[in-house]
Amino acid sequence: MKTLIAAASIALMGLTGAATAQDAESYPERPVMLMVSYGAGGATDFQARIVTMTAGNEDALGVPIAIINKPGAGGRVGWNWFATQADADGYTLAAYNIPHFIAQSIEGGVEYSADSFEPIANWGADPAVFVVAADSEFDSMQDVVDYAKENPGGLTFSGAGLFVGHHIAALQLEKAAGVKLAYIPNNAGGAGAMKAVIAGEVLGGVNNLSDAYRAREAGNVKILGVFDLERNDFLPDVPTMQEQGFDIDNASVNFRGIMAPKGTPQPIIDKLAETVPAMFENARVKKQMEAGGSPMHVMTRDEVIEMWKAREKTLNELLSGL
Amino acid sequence: MEFLAYFGEVFTPINFGLLLIGTIGGLILGATPGLSPTMAVALLIPFTFKLDATQGLILLGAAYTSTVAGGAVSAILLKIPGAPANIATTLDGHAMARKGQGARALQLSFVASAIGGVFGVLLLIFLTPILAQWALAFGPSHLFWLAILGVTVIGSLDSSSVVKGLLAGCIGLWLSTIGFDDIMGAQRFIFHSSVSGGINVIPALIGLFAIPQVISMFAKGRRSLDAEVLTVESHPIGEAIREVFRRSRALTIGTLTGSVIGLIPGVGGQIAGLVAYDQSRKMSSEREKFGTGHSEGVIAAESANNAMVGPSLVPLLTLSIPGSPTAAVLLGGLLIHGIFPGSDLFDNYPDVAWTFINSMLIGQILMCIFGLYVAGLAAKVARVPNAVMAAIVLGLAVFGSYSVQHSMGDVYVMMALGTGMFFLERFGFSAAPLVLGLILGPIAEANFIQGAMIANATSSIGEYFFTGLLNLVLIGTVVASIVYSIWMELRSRRYTTKEDAVAKEEATP
Numbered sequence: 001m002k003t004l005i006a007a008a009s010i011a012l013m014g015l016t017g018a019a020t021a022q023d024a025e026s027y028p029e030r031p032v033m034l035m036v037s038y039g040a041g042g043a044t045d046f047q048a049r050i051v052t053m054t055a056g057n058e059d060a061l062g063v064p065i066a067i068i069n070k071p072g073a074g075g076r077v078g079w080n081w082f083a084t085q086a087d088a089d090g091y092t093l094a095a096y097n098i099p100h101f102i103a104q105s106i107e108g109g110v111e112y113s114a115d116s117f118e119p120i121a122n123w124g125a126d127p128a129v130f131v132v133a134a135d136s137e138f139d140s141m142q143d144v145v146d147y148a149k150e151n152p153g154g155l156t157f158s159g160a161g162l163f164v165g166h167h168i169a170a171l172q173l174e175k176a177a178g179v180k181l182a183y184i185p186n187n188a189g190g191a192g193a194m195k196a197v198i199a200g201e202v203l204g205g206v207n208n209l210s211d212a213y214r215a216r217e218a219g220n221v222k223i224l225g226v227f228d229l230e231r232n233d234f235l236p237d238v239p240t241m242q243e244q245g246f247d248i249d250n251a252s253v254n255f256r257g258i259m260a261p262k263g264t265p266q267p268i269i270d271k272l273a274e275t276v277p278a279m280f281e282n283a284r285v286k287k288q289m290e291a292g293g294s295p296m297h298v299m300t301r302d303e304v305i306e307m308w309k310a311r312e313k314t315l316n317e318l319l320s321g322l
Numbered sequence: 323m324e325f326l327a328y329f330g331e332v333f334t335p336i337n338f339g340l341l342l343i344g345t346i347g348g349l350i351l352g353a354t355p356g357l358s359p360t361m362a363v364a365l366l367i368p369f370t371f372k373l374d375a376t377q378g379l380i381l382l383g384a385a386y387t388s389t390v391a392g393g394a395v396s397a398i399l400l401k402i403p404g405a406p407a408n409i410a411t412t413l414d415g416h417a418m419a420r421k422g423q424g425a426r427a428l429q430l431s432f433v434a435s436a437i438g439g440v441f442g443v444l445l446l447i448f449l450t451p452i453l454a455q456w457a458l459a460f461g462p463s464h465l466f467w468l469a470i471l472g473v474t475v476i477g478s479l480d481s482s483s484v485v486k487g488l489l490a491g492c493i494g495l496w497l498s499t500i501g502f503d504d505i506m507g508a509q510r511f512i513f514h515s516s517v518s519g520g521i522n523v524i525p526a527l528i529g530l531f532a533i534p535q536v537i538s539m540f541a542k543g544r545r546s547l548d549a550e551v552l553t554v555e556s557h558p559i560g561e562a563i564r565e566v567f568r569r570s571r572a573l574t575i576g577t578l579t580g581s582v583i584g585l586i587p588g589v590g591g592q593i594a595g596l597v598a599y600d601q602s603r604k605m606s607s608e609r610e611k612f613g614t615g616h617s618e619g620v621i622a623a624e625s626a627n628n629a630m631v632g633p634s635l636v637p638l639l640t641l642s643i644p645g646s647p648t649a650a651v652l653l654g655g656l657l658i659h660g661i662f663p664g665s666d667l668f669d670n671y672p673d674v675a676w677t678f679i680n681s682m683l684i685g686q687i688l689m690c691i692f693g694l695y696v697a698g699l700a701a702k703v704a705r706v707p708n709a710v711m712a713a714i715v716l717g718l719a720v721f722g723s724y725s726v727q728h729s730m731g732d733v734y735v736m737m738a739l740g741t742g743m744f745f746l747e748r749f750g751f752s753a754a755p756l757v758l759g760l761i762l763g764p765i766a767e768a769n770f771i772q773g774a775m776i777a778n779a780t781s782s783i784g785e786y787f788f789t790g791l792l793n794l795v796l797i798g799t800v801v802a803s804i805v806y807s808i809w810m811e812l813r814s815r816r817y818t819t820k821e822d823a824v825a826k827e828e829a830t831p
Contacts, residue, residue, distance in 0.1 A: 040364035041644070041651035050658065053371060068728050069364075072519020073502030080518065081729075109509055156779045162507040182779035187504045187768035188587075191650065195587055195643045199458040202776065218642045218664020291660030 027090055027268050028063045035094040037078025039071040044256055048095045050288045051123045051280050060279040074161055075100055076110050083112035088263035098255040102312055103163040106319050114312055118269055119304035121276040122257035125297035127228035128169040129212045131197055131221040132204045141225045141244045148179040156182045158193035158205040166206040169227040169252035171318055176246040210293045227252045251314045273301035325447050328676035332684055337380050341681050344384025345688045352392020355528050356722020358405035359389040360647040367655055375659035379678040382655050384685040390628055391435040391689050398427045400715055402532040406523055406592040406761055407627040409754055410599035414619030421615050424554040425697050429562035430617055431624040432693030438577045438625030439686035442632030445581055447679055454640040457585045462773035463787045467796035469766035472593050474803040475600045476755040484811050487755045494759020497521050505771050516731030525723035525732040526739055526760055530753040532719040533740020539712035559694050572618035575602040576625035584630025587637050587645030592761050598626030639663050
């Protein structure tokens with residue numbers, strides 16, 4: 001009996017082994033699923049749909065990519081599912097948001113860390129910006145910091161929750177300017193945080209560059225500074241925080257891209273790492289992304305691995321004080 | 323009157339075809355439990371990639387309009403509200419269906435929906451700039467008081483006694499605290515991975531309303547094999563239209579409440595129907611008939627939830643802030659075509675904006691026509707044996723809960739809550755107040771905490787929550803609502819025992 005089981009298991013191993021090798025060669029044979037850990041209609045979902053719309057082309061994957069939303073708890077529900085239950089066969093991919101999931105894993109209480117995932121490629125970089133209402137008395141970050149120095153803890157500003165890019169930017173600003181601020185996390189995400197600024201419920205806010213750009217076009221807000229190393233193409237007239245004398249790097253920039261679960265066969269990862277960045281560079285994708293006011297930033301797998309490592313280090317330093 | 327100039331656009335063959343597809347598709351999606359308006363619109367977004375901006379928005383606008391109304395079908399015939407907006411419709415609508423008046427209830431609901439909906443879109447057309455200011459006027463303190471106003475409704479909503487209504491509401495409030503708290507960052511009551519994202523309202527809604535039904539259907543099915551769930555008598559459409567206008571008080575209250583509450587970002591859509599239902603009951607001369615299959619209940623609830631459609635888009639179209647999940651999805655549909663909504667939308671893209679709004683106007687009327695046709699078919703659909711019906715409802719319930727976020731966890735939550743609700747119903751508790759607690763809990767809590775944080779940084783909590791005209795008006799309404807409930811309770815004390823509840827259930831098979 002024992003030998004029979006042993007023989008059977010060896011035969012089975014042989015079978016699966018052969019199947020894996022074959023899989024990698026003919027991958028992908030059927031549509032690929034991309035899990036987005038935010039709701040339909042949010043910025044991540046919207047951009048994921050655009051950048052994957054050409055996946056079915058012959059020069060890309062040759063099969064369509066279907067978006068599946070698993071929203072909840074600021075992305076934790078989806079990423080927990082992805083780290084623990086997703087099949088590592090190359091047919092289940094997910095969108096990542098940096099710094100969100102790394103900050104959450106440092107905070108604790110989740111079942112993933114940067115080591116649970118294999119990055120494939122990065123498609124976008126949405127920096128955080130500081131916004132105030134169009135009729136605000138503040139015209140530069142210096143005005144904001146001066147007000148905060150006169151009223152310690154009295155400068156209310158909104159953002160999309162805790163342990164997301166906006167929160168990181170808020171912490172960086174407090175540290176760099178050496179002042180105490182009142183960060184008000186909003187339960188309705190970036191849109192809710194923006195509404196609080198426009199309606200005058202708070203004095204200012206940290207928000208996504210893409211959303212702030214639209215709000216400025218609509219004449220509702222002023223944008224005082226970008227939490228990034230360089231000025232952005234969408235907002236060439238808005239200075240960075242460093243230009244205004246605050247030592248703030250790009251740790252809060254919201255990078256979005258595609259990743260696979262740990263354990264996905266290496267040949268499949270290599271194949272994806274090769275084709276996906278080219279898919280993002282498609283002219284139609286670029287046109288749609290620009291039309292939607294979403295800044296693109298394509299990075300290859302190796303660049304993303306570097307970026308994840310650097311982010312983990314800065315976030316560990318920043319969040320250890322909390 | 324600028325919008326009239328763009329009416330022709332709606333009637334080009336392609337646009338009108340899309341409008342028809344959106345309306346019919348929306349009705350079907352809306353009638354499927356679990357497919358809320360937000361999901362229906364999200365499902366259609368990929369199709370708009372291939373269309374130009376105007377056509378895409380016509381499809382989305384028509385689908386949004388008709389899914390909201392389509393939700394009434396499952397609410398009335400199956401007692402499963404397709405979305406939170408339809409909860410109030412189940413209260414009298416399903417009671418009417420059980421009396422054999424399913425067709426009448428459906429006709430009333432579609433006619434009332436169309437009238438409310440047209441009014442809402444007209445508000446969007448004529449008063450957008452003023453309404454935008456109103457939408458912004460509601461800060462955390464006001465939303466908190468608004469949620470408390472909703473809580474005062476809980477006690478008197480569809481329960482045999484105020485105490486039991488309040489208890490059910492408390493269970494709902496507790497359920498709403500499960501999950502991850504976005505503001506303070508705490509994880510609460512996460513005893514199983516299914517609830518790590520909190521209890522999603524749609525699966526909870528389906529479970530609480532549908533599962534007790536299914537269990538009782540199976541239980542009855544064994545006793546009499548040929549039992550029918552519903553008989554549906556046909557009902558002349560003209561009669562329904564006349565009745566809606568005869569009940570002008572319910573219609574007016576529903577339409578106005580829906581339009582006003584629908585404007586408020588983040589709150590409106592979910593509670594407009596319930597607040598309108600409650601208000602029209604309090605002002606009705608036949609308030610004791612509410613809950614037993616009274617036409618005013620259906621008219622108020624349905625006119626309110628469609629009246630909210632137009633105003634709910636005001637914050638999106640003028641301020642570029644999506645006020646509801648559905649509006650957020652529509653924003654995606656606009657951005658994909660490079661259109662940034664904002665105060666100058668009507669100057670930069672008048673053809674897109676006005677055609678979109680006009681299509682919603684026409685969509686309301688088409689929705690009514692097709693809806694009335696569906697109401698005629700309902701008689702055939704409902705002639706199904708109990709056991710088969712129970713299986714169908716169970717299948718829809720599982721499908722609907724799973725499809726919300728592709729999660730088996732939601733199906734477990736749905737089954738667990740539903741089974742619990744079956745036993746609670748035996749003791750005279752009802753599902754509506756429980757769901758209301760689940761919806762209002764997060765609104766009240768999040769806005770209180772945000773308000774308190776702002777208040778601590780600027781002034782004091784007392785000053786922030788108790789001064790200002792809007793706060794005082796809302797507090798006054800809350801007090802009036804409580805006093806009214808107590809007065810009514812004292813005037814006609816309602817006692818319930820387990821025997822009463824069982825007797826009531828057996829009296830209405």
